[in-house]
Amino acid sequence: MGMVNLLIALTLGLTSLISEAGGVRFSLVKTAETRPLDAFSLARSQESQGAVADHVAVLIEHHAATLLFDTSLGRQIDSQFANEMPWYNKPLLKGVEVAPVRDQLERHGVRVDRILLSHVHWHSASGLADFPEVPVWAPYEEIEFSQTGGAPAVLSGQFRHGVKWRPYDFLPRPFMGFEQSHDLFGDGSLVLVPLKGHTPGSVGLFVTLEDGRRFFFPGDIGGLPESAEESPKQRLIRSRMLDHDRAAARSTLARLQQLLSQESALTLVPAHDAIAHEKLGYYPNWTR
Numbered sequence: 001m002g003m004v005n006l007l008i009a010l011t012l013g014l015t016s017l018i019s020e021a022g023g024v025r026f027s028l029v030k031t032a033e034t035r036p037l038d039a040f041s042l043a044r045s046q047e048s049q050g051a052v053a054d055h056v057a058v059l060i061e062h063h064a065a066t067l068l069f070d071t072s073l074g075r076q077i078d079s080q081f082a083n084e085m086p087w088y089n090k091p092l093l094k095g096v097e098v099a100p101v102r103d104q105l106e107r108h109g110v111r112v113d114r115i116l117l118s119h120v121h122w123h124s125a126s127g128l129a130d131f132p133e134v135p136v137w138a139p140y141e142e143i144e145f146s147q148t149g150g151a152p153a154v155l156s157g158q159f160r161h162g163v164k165w166r167p168y169d170f171l172p173r174p175f176m177g178f179e180q181s182h183d184l185f186g187d188g189s190l191v192l193v194p195l196k197g198h199t200p201g202s203v204g205l206f207v208t209l210e211d212g213r214r215f216f217f218p219g220d221i222g223g224l225p226e227s228a229e230e231s232p233k234q235r236l237i238r239s240r241m242l243d244h245d246r247a248a249a250r251s252t253l254a255r256l257q258q259l260l261s262q263e264s265a266l267t268l269v270p271a272h273d274a275i276a277h278e279k280l281g282y283y284p285n286w287t288r
């Protein structure tokens with residue numbers, strides 16, 4: 001091969017590499033929405049704050065892989081609820097129509113290579129059982145919590161099929177004000193950060209598009225305000241149910257608020273925030 005040909009070949013190779021690396025896109029796959037439980041329920045769940053809790057998984061396409069961030073509610077949510085959910089939380093799904101992520105993706109012939117979890121609570125990870133063949137990435141602490149956590153937040157039926165867990169570590173590489181991070185493909189487009197407190201191994205995901213727009217998916221952290229009409233007893237039960245480590249949860253929330261005040265261009269997409277979700281639209285609409 002002559003020098004010119006070699007140069008052309010190199011240039012072509014480089015061009016195709018760059019276009020292949022061209023950004024990520026994501027889409028919110030909505031599985032259900034739930035409404036507040038009635039006022040007589042003592043242990044109100046997180047969904048009971050505010051009017052409607054939107055349940056979504058995030059489908060992400062990167063040239064290296066197709067990913068899901070959380071699985072949201074799955075095909076087996078009814079049996080998970082029937083078998084394990086305490087009576088006071090069961091009405092949450094009464095009359096609620098669920099559109100499992102796997103059903104929606106199969107209609108479009110989409111195959112998922114990897115699942116990342118914000119945390120293992122049932123709203124985030126009920127649908128794991130629908131993807132038994134797909135590796136599931138989570139920090140060690142969260143994998144452990146999937147075995148020690150219990151109802152109403154964690155239902156063992158979510159994991160009974162035998163999850164292909166892939167534990168990962170965070171590295172001491174600062175990112176967006178967090179001391180540690182995990183850059184999934186080394187290109188800065190998908191970066192995980194630890195958000196301890198809500199659960200032992202909660203994580204958030206930064207998605208940076210090719211044009212520089214940046215989105216942060218914090219899971220259940222800082223998503224829903226306290227309800228004004230909540231009694232002190234209800235509030236106590238709720239906080240016990242929701243945050244595994246309240247001091248860590250408070251400091252994580254403070255860090256998140258600081259980040260949002262510094263980065264006005266950052267779009268926050270909490271796991272159950274219907275208003276934030278509607279702005280982005282739902283699968284098969286893409287944000288790119």
Ligand SMILES: [Zn+2]
Pocket residue numbers: 119121198220
């Ligand atoms: Zn949660």
Ligand SMILES: [Zn+2]
Pocket residue numbers: 046121123124219220271272
């Ligand atoms: Zn949740």
